[in-house]
Amino acid sequence: MKIKKTQISFFPFLLLCVFFLLTLSFCTKAESPKQDYGVFLGIGGNTGIEGKDEETLQKLKKYRMVVLEPSNFSPEQIREIKAEGTKIYGYLNIGALENFRPYYEDFKKYSLAPYENWEEEYWMNVSNPQWQDYLINNLGKQYAAMGLDGFFLDNTDIYYQYPNEEIYQGLKTILSGLKQYSLPLILNGGDTFVQKSIEDGNALSLFDGVNQECVFTKIDFTKPAYLSQDKESKAYYEEYLEKAKAAGLSVYLTEYHANSELSQEIEQYCKENGFLWYNAESLELK
Structure with a gap:
């Protein structure tokens, strides 16, 4: 018993x-808790691999804000990710042209020079009216209609490559045109153009924030290898981002393969300044 x-x-x-x-x-x-910020240009929702699409979507839902390549996702997938409270910014390359784009053949004649370290990419003449019109009234319109929360605009660094008034005004025309969609615009890089815009007093009328890569880390493209940024460059970027913050712009950082010790330093820096950052595992941004 x-x-x-x-x-x-x-x-x-x-x-x-x-x-x-x-x-x-x-x-x-x-x-x-959701992670604050992620940049995932190397992944898509339409992989064609059973189970992989859903795995990708679940990964993105773990972030409060993500940057995606819009052409890799359907409007339905964008809505599904957003339904979980994730904001989606769509990547748009305004200052350069990749040879894998379906519109490459139509616009390569407006390119200026090859893009160092990126064999498939070419700097674009942003003052060209046809290029401007396509970015604003075709790609911009198409991507905005997908329900994006903002645009992530790459390669305003063209003004560093060609620091003349024609290129500067060309970038302003593109940004002003994209403003018609009433979406926030974040510029990836482009520190020379950003600082010129701040000096001219028109930064906030053209864009809303900046994302700076490699403030604390740097990339050796010959390997590739991921290293700590040198002190001089780090100091320059920190001073630049302070100017951006003082001008009222939101600030984001994308670092590459930062180890745990460096990650703690970046986290502390971003907390003190009210910035968000993402630690990418590799250049592929997957």
């Missing part, structure tokens, strides 16, 4: 333990 009694009292206890563990697991998962 003692054995029976022990068995009878044991099972409710066992069930209670299982229930407690399941509840704890569920709560831990449910309360897991």
Whole structure:
């Protein structure tokens, strides 16, 4: 009888333990905080691999804000990710042209020079009216209609490559045109153009924020390898980002393969300044 009694009292206890563990697991998962910011230009929602599409979408839902290549996703997938409270900024390369774009053949005649370290890419003449019109009234319109929360605009560094008034005004025309969609614009890089815009007093009328790569890290493209940024460059970028912040612009950082010690330093720097940052595992941004 003692054995029976022990068995009878044991099972409710066992069930209670299982229930407690399941509840704890569920709560831990449910309360897991979203990460602030991620840049994922190397992934898409339409992989064609069974199960992979859903895995990608679930990964993106873990962030409060992500940057994606819009052509890699359907409007339905964009809506699904946003339904989880994730803001989506769409990548748009305004200062350069990649040879894998479907519109490459139509616009390569407006390119200026090859893009160093990126064999498939060419700097573009942003003052060209046809290029401006396509970015604003075709790609901009198409991507805005997908329900994006903003644009992530790359390669305003063209003004560093060609620091003349024609290129400067060309960039202003493109940015002003994209403003018609009433979406925030974040410029990736482009520190020379950004500082010129701040000096001219028109930065906030043209764009809303900046993302700077490699403030604390740098890339050796010959390997590639991921290293710590040199002190001089780091100091320059920190001073530049302070100017951007003082001008009222939001600030984001994208670093590459920062180790745990460096990540703590970046995290502290961003907390002190109200910036967001993403630690990319590799150049592929997957």
